[in-house]
Amino acid sequence: MNTITLSDRRYLKIWVLLYFLGSILILPTTTSVGFTTDLIHRDSPSSPFYDPSITVSRRLVAAFNRSFHRAQFFNSRLSGVTNIFPDPHLADYLMKISIGTPPQEVIGAADTGSDIIWTQCKPCSYCYDQKLPIYSPDNSSTFNSISCDSTSCMLVPMRSCTTSDNTCLYLVVYGDLSYSSGELATETLTLQSTTEGVSLAYPRLVFGCGHRNAGKFTEDQNGIIGLGGGAFSLITQMGSSINRKFSYCLVQMFSHVERSSKMYFGDDAIVTGDGVVSTPILPRYPDTFYYLNFKGMTVGGKRVEFNTTKPTSVEGNIIIDSGTSLTFFPEEFYDRLELAVRLLMKDIQPIGPDEENNLRLCYNRTEVMDLPMMVAHFSGADLELDSMNSFVQIGNDLICLAFVPVDGVVIFGNIAQINFLVGYDLIKKAVSFKRTDCMKL
Numbered sequence: 001m002n003t004i005t006l007s008d009r010r011y012l013k014i015w016v017l018l019y020f021l022g023s024i025l026i027l028p029t030t031t032s033v034g035f036t037t038d039l040i041h042r043d044s045p046s047s048p049f050y051d052p053s054i055t056v057s058r059r060l061v062a063a064f065n066r067s068f069h070r071a072q073f074f075n076s077r078l079s080g081v082t083n084i085f086p087d088p089h090l091a092d093y094l095m096k097i098s099i100g101t102p103p104q105e106v107i108g109a110a111d112t113g114s115d116i117i118w119t120q121c122k123p124c125s126y127c128y129d130q131k132l133p134i135y136s137p138d139n140s141s142t143f144n145s146i147s148c149d150s151t152s153c154m155l156v157p158m159r160s161c162t163t164s165d166n167t168c169l170y171l172v173v174y175g176d177l178s179y180s181s182g183e184l185a186t187e188t189l190t191l192q193s194t195t196e197g198v199s200l201a202y203p204r205l206v207f208g209c210g211h212r213n214a215g216k217f218t219e220d221q222n223g224i225i226g227l228g229g230g231a232f233s234l235i236t237q238m239g240s241s242i243n244r245k246f247s248y249c250l251v252q253m254f255s256h257v258e259r260s261s262k263m264y265f266g267d268d269a270i271v272t273g274d275g276v277v278s279t280p281i282l283p284r285y286p287d288t289f290y291y292l293n294f295k296g297m298t299v300g301g302k303r304v305e306f307n308t309t310k311p312t313s314v315e316g317n318i319i320i321d322s323g324t325s326l327t328f329f330p331e332e333f334y335d336r337l338e339l340a341v342r343l344l345m346k347d348i349q350p351i352g353p354d355e356e357n358n359l360r361l362c363y364n365r366t367e368v369m370d371l372p373m374m375v376a377h378f379s380g381a382d383l384e385l386d387s388m389n390s391f392v393q394i395g396n397d398l399i400c401l402a403f404v405p406v407d408g409v410v411i412f413g414n415i416a417q418i419n420f421l422v423g424y425d426l427i428k429k430a431v432s433f434k435r436t437d438c439m440k441l
């Protein structure tokens, strides 16, 4: 905690001050800093969900299954059901934060597909079992409930008031009817910076103190950390203190070397240098999601146009998401893409569709010498995908296309983003990509 190695002199004063105050830095929201945290894949050994007895193939099947369910929830969100969020247990990555003074630890789904922060909260009228102690406002000097008249309360889609003291109550319902309800409150949220070895504390962030939480939540996870574009997400609330910038670098899942993926904020999240490509983030309903404009894919030199009129003819036709493994395309486009792959692999007989993992196009690994080069085209940005971005190996035998057809929502998933530094700049309204060996960061 004492080793502060920060090259940028602008912040020296803060760090010196911090040194004397102890290890927690309370940030005025106008001060910009940079810091880095770990993003824990839920199936990696450092995740509380990790079960060493499950084979890699089974974990992949489960991850794809989560992807399909998550896409379905995105769809209901798009069709106007505003208070339905994708389940926290469907997001692939977790993050550790602390809430309160002194800090109480929370492990929540780090979810670019939702924008609320909530945790189980004492006193519980109903809480599911969790491994970590349940957050207790009584043990925190910085907990404040929010009154019904406040602007924050007005922004909650499903809200009510206590008659006794006019406290704002929230309810969030997830796609599978899991729900969390309780008081809307403000607290100090603390993030541990892995690079600078210090904690950064953000005072007065709005969060849900969930007194009644039920459904398919599990004991390993005691909340959700929304990273979407909406008003209450961690990103929106940290606001100018991170210059509205964050980025992540996702390592390949299930590789032999154990390394965490990383998430960067503020000045650490700037993506620069050779080979950076950028594409605009386009505003569209709902503001939770980060929409990009997808133009097509080149498969081994042949361009497949994304000229699909259904369901998205307007700009902002694809959601970039870190919580969904697979990439989802409309059926009509997917079919042309699959055909282009098949033509290039013409001598090799495909196996499948694989009923178990729901992937459409698989080959016998031992028969495949080369996989086709693919380039994903976004407005202003051509992403050269690696074979590990477009195909996924299942067991020793199978190698399958990691793109699937879907009726409805179009999602650029996390397998396609592995080994790219992916930076979101919400001031410039752009996402930047840079090919990076995320293991080496």
Ligand SMILES: *[C@@H]1O[C@H](CO)[C@@H](O)[C@H](O)[C@H]1NC(C)=O
Residues within 6 Å of the ligand: 061, 062, 065, 066, 069
């Ligand atoms: C797929 O997900 C659903 C809903 O979350 C679950 O009920 C089902 O058991 C899962 N199937 C597999 C094979 O993991």
Ligand SMILES: *[C@@H]1O[C@H](CO)[C@@H](O)[C@H](O)[C@H]1NC(C)=O
Residues within 6 Å of the ligand: 122, 135, 136, 138, 139
């Ligand atoms: C508050 O913290 C103390 C000591 O850490 C613990 O014994 C107590 O149970 C906590 N209270 C609540 C309501 O969680």
Ligand SMILES: *[C@@H]1O[C@H](CO)[C@@H](O)[C@H](O)[C@H]1NC(C)=O
Residues within 6 Å of the ligand: 305, 307, 308, 309
């Ligand atoms: C899209 O382009 C392909 C050929 O590039 C064409 O076959 C297809 O009909 C087009 N689809 C639409 C909806 O325009």
Ligand SMILES: *[C@@H]1O[C@H](CO)[C@@H](O)[C@H](O)[C@H]1NC(C)=O
Residues within 6 Å of the ligand: 351, 364, 365, 366, 367, 397, 398
């Ligand atoms: C793949 O090919 C190898 C060698 O030809 C064979 O032993 C194996 O059974 C095949 N696997 C599948 C899933 O077809």
